[in-house]
Amino acid sequence: MEDKEGADPGTEFTSDSSWILAGEPDSVSDSVNYFLDRESNILSEFGWNLQPDHAEEIERFGELDRTDTRPDLAGNFSVSQSCGEVAGGAGGSGSGTGLNPGGAADVSTSNPSVSSSSSEDPPEKSTGSGGKPPEIPSKVRKKGQKRIRQPRFAFMTKSEVDHLEDGYRWRKYGQKAVKNSPFPRSYYRCTNSKCTVKKRVERSSEDPSIVITTYEGQHCHHSVGFPRGGLISHEAAFAGRLTPAVSQFYYPGVPLHSELAPSMTQSHQVPSDVRESHAVPEPTSQLPTDEGLLGDIVPPGMRNR
DNA sequence: CGTGTTTGACCAGCGC
């Protein structure tokens, strides 16, 4: 990992990843268009039904990856599985209403074999932590089986708030210190028992005001609204909050302004083994200053405690 | 009491 310095080791995308950038490195605008275009597809794939407008508003999301080492998944990380048919159906068509937007949250899919880390596979782990005799150590992945990555994407948000509300309820299940970063990374999981969507939240070490949120998996249910707030329309939630907040595509694991940026402008290919595509127009330089936006947007009651 | 957070430990993957 040493070699991955600038990049966050944790995020696997880093090291060798290359970003699929839209057009030329120089022409950001092209890239943007490309993204918008591509985004729709991407988002669609993730089950998001973004309206064009929204798509534009949202400056960009990066499709992180579709990694998975499993052949079956590889070609199609379709949406689905985790929540079963639900997602599947939804995925394609968008879940009907609009589940998608709901959140930015929803993203992707879950892996067929995984229904949350827990159901991923039967366990074999001797015992999870601590030696408890778990009957089903969910954390265990079959040996020999690589960790399956679900499609995911991340976006950067300039905000004081780490955990952005997106219409879904999340439960934090872990936090880890990030190498080369003074800020810890938090791991969240959708509270819906059938939903395997996870999300990672961390702050850019270079610019603390920027929050990097990575979604993994796809919701198979509608947004539930906020914990103590009422329901929020998906669009509202999405457009209202995320829009302003979301500013850039981001390459997971890569410090926003890091040295990697340049490279991304150069490589637009994705190594065959790297199934992640990161769209990144440019690092944070153009982030709208929406600091405080979230604060205004997110009603107190809706925030995480 | 239910729900969510904190935190230490464990495991897998990956690079050297």
Place this chain on the structure above:
DNA sequence: GCGCTGGTCAAACACG
């Protein structure tokens, strides 16, 4: 093979 790091679990705890 070893060591490092990310990712996850789950008990304990906190809060409404």
